[in-house]
Amino acid sequence: MSRPQPYSSLDDRSRRSSRGPASRRRGCGPAEPRRPILWRLDRNSRAEVLLFIVSEERPDLTHFVEQAGWPTTASWQTYEYKAFLDGLTADSTWAFRLTANPVHNVRRTPDEPLKRTAHRTPRHQMGRLLTHQQNAGFRILETPAERRRLAQGDELQLTVRDEQRHQFGKTERGTGKPNRVPLVTVTFDGRLEVTDPVALRRTLTLGLGKAKAYGCGLMTLAQAG
Numbered sequence: 001m002s003r004p005q006p007y008s009s010l011d012d013r014s015r016r017s018s019r020g021p022a023s024r025r026r027g028c029g030p031a032e033p034r035r036p037i038l039w040r041l042d043r044n045s046r047a048e049v050l051l052f053i054v055s056e057e058r059p060d061l062t063h064f065v066e067q068a069g070w071p072t073t074a075s076w077q078t079y080e081y082k083a084f085l086d087g088l089t090a091d092s093t094w095a096f097r098l099t100a101n102p103v104h105n106v107r108r109t110p111d112e113p114l115k116r117t118a119h120r121t122p123r124h125q126m127g128r129l130l131t132h133q134q135n136a137g138f139r140i141l142e143t144p145a146e147r148r149r150l151a152q153g154d155e156l157q158l159t160v161r162d163e164q165r166h167q168f169g170k171t172e173r174g175t176g177k178p179n180r181v182p183l184v185t186v187t188f189d190g191r192l193e194v195t196d197p198v199a200l201r202r203t204l205t206l207g208l209g210k211a212k213a214y215g216c217g218l219m220t221l222a223q224a225g
Contacts, residue, residue, distance in 0.1 A: 036206065036212050037054070038054040038205075038206075038207045038212060038217055039052065039054075039215055040099050040215055040216075040220075041215055042097070043162065052218060054205060054218055061076050085201045085205070088194055088197045089194065089197060090196070092193070092194045093192065093194075094191065094192055094194070094221040094222065094223065095189075095190070095222045095224045096188075096190060096192050096222070097187065097188065097220050097222075098129070098208065098217075098218070098220075099162075099185055099187045099188075099215060099217075099218070100185065100186060100209045100210075100211075101184065101185050101211035102124070102128035102186060102209070103128070103210055120184070122186075125186050126156070126158055126160055135199065136199060136200065137194065137195055137196035137201070137202070137203055138193060138194055138200055139195050140156045140190055140192055141156070141157045141190070141191045141193055142155060142156055143155060143156060156190070157191040158190035159188070159190060160186050160188055162186065163184065163185070163186045164184070164185045165182065166183040166185070167181070168180070168181055168183065183211060185211070203219060204219055204221070207219075
């Protein structure tokens, strides 16, 4: 059986869609894809919001852009991802961006069940990303000593920004009861070195971390300037 061809798409007319993360997910592809569809919104300015999608089938965003309000003027660009993925090599360096849901499991008492909780400080949010890097096929580059502006906290070429807090409805499995679920997302920008091309290809096509259905986990790479 041949492996499905991954595609990467960019919709440059997303800025007027004010629906929540769950609604955006429903507009990004088929209801039951064979593997998760990754998507991310980049808010570059008040006037520019870009929607990125990685999927195993070539997406058709006509329905999405009609909902967003541009049935005649909206456009998107789609690229085959395979050539880029196959070109990744060990020790190459890239600029990257990732919107993620940094969480950990905690309990307040020994008898209490584990509860998934969001990390709330940039230091812990960065730390959570660092725990994934080895298995994900990359390492975050260190900041050269001569370029560090702070005695502590500036050791890595990594920033965290744009924390967003969402609430969305969810039906609990088993009970069928409706519930409101909080979601905290942050965006990481930085530079990385490829340590395992195979693992990184898997990260770029299957995503990294939790909440992929809600706009998290899609990592993009760009040439490091």
